[in-house]
Amino acid sequence: xxxxxxxxxxxxxxxxxxxxxxxxxxxxxxxxxxxxxxxxxxxxxxxxxxxxxxxxxxxxxxxxxxxxxxxxxxx
Amino acid sequence: xxxxxxxxxxxxxxxxxxxxxxxxxxxxxxxxxxxxxxxxxxxxxxxxxxxxxxxxxxxxxxxxxxxxxxxxxxxxxxxxxxxxxxxxxxxxxxxxxxxxxxxxxxxxxxxxxxxxxxxxxxxxxxxxxxxxxxxxxxxxxxxxxxxxxxxxxxxxxxxxxxxxxxxxxxxxxxxxxxxxxxxxxxxxxxxxxxxxxxxxxxxxxxxxxxxxxxxxxxxxxxxxxxxxxxxxxxxxxxxxxxxxxxxxxxxxxxxxxxxxxxxxxxxxxxxxxxxxxxxxxxxxxxxxxxxxxxxxxxxxxxxxxxxxxxxxxxxxxxxxxxxxxxxxxxxxxxxxxxxxxxxxxxxxxxxxxxxxxxxxxxxxxxxxxxxxxxxxxxxxxxxxxxxxxxxxxxxxxxxxxxxxxxxxxxxxxxxxxxxxxxxxxxxxxxxxxxxxxxxxxxxxxxxxxxxxxxxxxxxxxxxxxxxxxxxxxxxxxxxxxxxxxxxxxxxxxxxxxxxxxxxxxxxxxxxxxxxxxxxxxxxxxxxxxxxxxxxxxxxxxxxxxxxxxxxxxxxxxxxxxxxxxxxxxxxx
Numbered sequence: 001x002x003x004x005x006x007x008x009x010x011x012x013x014x015x016x017x018x019x020x021x022x023x024x025x026x027x028x029x030x031x032x033x034x035x036x037x038x039x040x041x042x043x044x045x046x047x048x049x050x051x052x053x054x055x056x057x058x059x060x061x062x063x064x065x066x067x068x069x070x071x072x073x074x075x
Numbered sequence: 076x077x078x079x080x081x082x083x084x085x086x087x088x089x090x091x092x093x094x095x096x097x098x099x100x101x102x103x104x105x106x107x108x109x110x111x112x113x114x115x116x117x118x119x120x121x122x123x124x125x126x127x128x129x130x131x132x133x134x135x136x137x138x139x140x141x142x143x144x145x146x147x148x149x150x151x152x153x154x155x156x157x158x159x160x161x162x163x164x165x166x167x168x169x170x171x172x173x174x175x176x177x178x179x180x181x182x183x184x185x186x187x188x189x190x191x192x193x194x195x196x197x198x199x200x201x202x203x204x205x206x207x208x209x210x211x212x213x214x215x216x217x218x219x220x221x222x223x224x225x226x227x228x229x230x231x232x233x234x235x236x237x238x239x240x241x242x243x244x245x246x247x248x249x250x251x252x253x254x255x256x257x258x259x260x261x262x263x264x265x266x267x268x269x270x271x272x273x274x275x276x277x278x279x280x281x282x283x284x285x286x287x288x289x290x291x292x293x294x295x296x297x298x299x300x301x302x303x304x305x306x307x308x309x310x311x312x313x314x315x316x317x318x319x320x321x322x323x324x325x326x327x328x329x330x331x332x333x334x335x336x337x338x339x340x341x342x343x344x345x346x347x348x349x350x351x352x353x354x355x356x357x358x359x360x361x362x363x364x365x366x367x368x369x370x371x372x373x374x375x376x377x378x379x380x381x382x383x384x385x386x387x388x389x390x391x392x393x394x395x396x397x398x399x400x401x402x403x404x405x406x407x408x409x410x411x412x413x414x415x416x417x418x419x420x421x422x423x424x425x426x427x428x429x430x431x432x433x434x435x436x437x438x439x440x441x442x443x444x445x446x447x448x449x450x451x452x453x454x455x456x457x458x459x460x461x462x463x464x465x466x467x468x469x470x471x472x473x474x475x476x477x478x479x480x481x482x483x484x485x486x487x488x489x490x491x492x493x494x495x496x497x498x499x500x501x502x503x504x505x506x507x508x509x510x511x512x513x514x515x516x517x518x519x520x521x522x523x524x525x526x527x528x529x530x531x532x533x534x535x536x537x538x539x540x541x542x543x544x545x546x547x548x549x550x551x552x553x554x555x556x557x558x559x560x561x562x563x564x565x566x567x568x569x570x571x572x573x574x575x576x577x578x579x580x581x582x583x584x585x586x587x588x589x590x591x592x593x594x595x596x597x598x599x600x601x602x603x604x605x606x607x608x609x610x611x612x613x614x615x616x617x618x619x620x621x622x623x624x625x626x627x628x629x630x631x632x633x634x635x636x637x638x639x640x641x642x643x644x645x646x647x
Contacts, residue, residue: 019116019242022125022294024264024574039574041527044290046125047410051403062414064326068527069288071324073535074425075369 002043003061006035010057017049017058077269077507080241082110083494084487085274087246087259087299089113090121091476092452093280094229095483097238098176100278100491107491109238112261112272114245114281114577115294118230121282122453123476124223125291128404130180130480131473132170134190134217138163141215146645148353149470150463151604152619153312156643158439158461162481169480170219177228181220181400189397190217193355193472214355218473222401244270246281247580248510249302249448250502256447257500259302260510267573269511273502275494276447278486279303280479283433283453283467284316284588286537287530290327292429297584299454300435304587304631309436309444310624311636312457314595315605316432316588317543318466319362321378321424326415330378332385333424334361339373356470359605362426363545370541378424428538431467432588434458434595434624441486447493447500451486452479460621464604517579522567526578529568532561533585537592546596547609555593562586590631595622598633619647 004025006017013033018026026049027038035049035058045062084100086093089111101109113120133141141163146152150159170188174180181189193214234240243264250257250273258273284297304310321333334357337346345368349360365376380386398405435458441449456462456478462469467478517526537543542554565586568579599622601615602608619638624631640646 020119022115022120024115024577027265042293044293045411045414046291047407047414048119048125051406051410052119062418064415064418067290067327068531068534069324069327069427070531070534070538073539075366075539075541 001041001066002045002063004037004040005059007057008034010055012055016052020048020052077271080272082274083107084109084276084490085272086111086278086280088281089117091123091226092479092483094233095480096278096280096451096487098233098236099484099487101236101238103488103491104495107494111238112241112244114264116242117240118227123479124226126475128221128223129218129473130170130221131166131471131477132190132217132219133166136215143645144215149465152647153638154463155460156645158459161439162461165481166477169477173480176232177225179222179225179228181397188219190219192217216471220397222403223407224403245577247514249306250506251306252500256445257502260507262573264573264577271502271507273500275497276490278449278451278490279454280451283431285430286534286585288428288534288538296581297588298580301584301587303435304626306445307626310434310458311436311621313434313591313624314599314622315457315466316430316434316592318429318431319426319544320429322427323419324425325419328415330424332383333378335384336379336382338377338379339368340375341373356472359544359607362540363607365426366540366545375423377422426540428543432592440489441482442489449486449490451482464606466605514576514580517568517570518576520569522569524564524567524569526568526575526582529582533589537589545607545609551593551597558586558589591624594631594633595624598622
């Protein structure tokens with residue numbers, strides 16, 4: 001599955017990565033003011049969390065060969 | 076504990092169509108409470124900010140020229156011509172309005188909107204039979220561009236204009252009161268709290284169904300479609316909801332124009348034979364040719380990129396000046412392309428199902444058949460019948476943002492007018508209780524099936540080109556039977572949190588959409604435009620007709636309706 005890495009030192013708790021996710025992969029820890037990468041297996045590498053992060057505190061490493069796609073059922 | 080909220084106009088979905096509807100409803104009648112409810116976060120949600128950021132405009136063409144070209148070459152007269160003309164007549168002003176709302180349309184130094192001609196398509200054949208391309212093919216449309224943070228800017232504009240927003244609440248069902256709309260029931264996607272939102276009118280702008288096959292189309296899971304079906308709304312053109320892109324299996328990115336340079340494993344160009352002189356975008360025939368070659372054992376198929384004649388024109392469309400003017404889109408696409416091509420090792424291409432299944436019937440006011448219920452955006456692209464016999468994006472790229480903006484601009488004032496003349500509806504407790512029981516069933520289930528496991532099984536039925544594009548009665552019946560089998564597994568779905576309870580609701584919507592798709596496909600016994608049947612290769616001698624899908628006592632029922640050509644200005 002894709003890997004989403006958060007640098008908790010650089011993160012300023014602005015919540016943009018959480019808001020930017022369009023399919024609920026990222027949840028929010030209100031107490032710690034940090035993202036929770038709750039469902040990485042559903043991430044579709046749209047990269048919005050990474051490119052919207054003003055602190056460069058988050059990175060997505062896509063692993064396309066694990067993406068859910070019916071490879072054996074094309075024709 | 077339930078939370079109750081009341082609005083005059085309630086918009087479901089906070090991407091471009093929903094925001095356009097909200098702003099124009101509020102402008103139409105500032106005294107109304109206009110509220111947007113969005114499953115994720117408005118401004119970031121949806122698909123309108125994750126595409127190319129190109130927007131269809133007419134340029135110098137007239138709406139009549141656009142409509143006539145479109146009917147003849149793309150829509151095959153399966154259009155509601157009044158809707159097509161209305162769509163065409165609003166294309167240029169869409170861009171002016173998007174710029175007013177966002178300031179993100181790319182303009183030249185004089186403040187004029189920059190456009191480029193759509194150059195996808197050969198103009199003639201050379202003497203040796205090869206295709207000849209010109210810089211400006213006479214397609215009656217052009218493309219404007221927008222930076223991809225525009226939806227976020229429009230979200231800000233809407234808030235400043237007094238539109239209210241409720242984020243992270245997903246709608247799961249619609250409420251009715253004596254046959255008319257009464258509101259929605261949704262749930263907080265983080266803590267599962269039930270939210271009952273009553274409203275005099277509702278605009279569904281929450282996307283279509285894409286079965287989660289193609290990555291960037293993943294948010295479109297059909298909950299709006301299934302909710303509308305459950306309260307008896309009519310659907311049409313459901314059989315056209317199967318768009319495919321050429322993609323690489325190594326990164327799932329689109330490979331536009333692959334049909335020009337498509338080779339089988341024997342080294343034969345098998346794409347060009349399907350390319351017609353008027354070829355405004357990917358065609359169903361080239362995808363069917365991929366299927367025939369694969370079944371004949373001639374695969375895999377290869378895309379020889381260097382031979383793709385579309386590439387220079389695609390590159391010139393995205394010229395340096397446009398790129399500089401779009402810092403966010405540039406960052407977005409550079410990141411995607413770096414990721415995609417750093418992991419690509421071969422030239423194999425396959426048709427990847429995109430779907431774009433959005434057959435919710437609307438008239439020219441964007442009204443559905445349920446009083447007080449309106450729609451905008453992807454959910455009603457096919458249902459509007461503006462485009463006819465074609466899958467979204469309708470063989471005219473840039474149409475997603477164009478249709479979303481257009482339909483929102485129509486739906487907003489329509490819903491506001493309806494609300495201004497309507498009494499406050501009653502939200503009936505028995506409906507709310509039944510919806511709650513349905514939504515929470517997976518949380519109380521003793522089953523063990525996870526939503527994603529069922530999604531994978533649905534995708535195995537929807538993705539095959541032989542099921543969803545190059546169709547045959549036998550394959551359609553097998554696919555439908557498999558969908559029925561999967562429906563029987565729904566009670567075994569199991570959820571432990573709101574995320575997976577939503578997942579279960581989405582899976583139910585996916586199965587309903589699949590059933591509508593295959594039943595409508597069986598009813599259309601012909602090949603016309605994007606719709607191909609191996610067993611019925613010619614257009615029907617009966618002339619253009621729509622396949623209507625309706626809810627008959629909970630069952631998906633299909634029927635035919637002749638296109639009323641005599642009421643329209645243009646004849647085949």
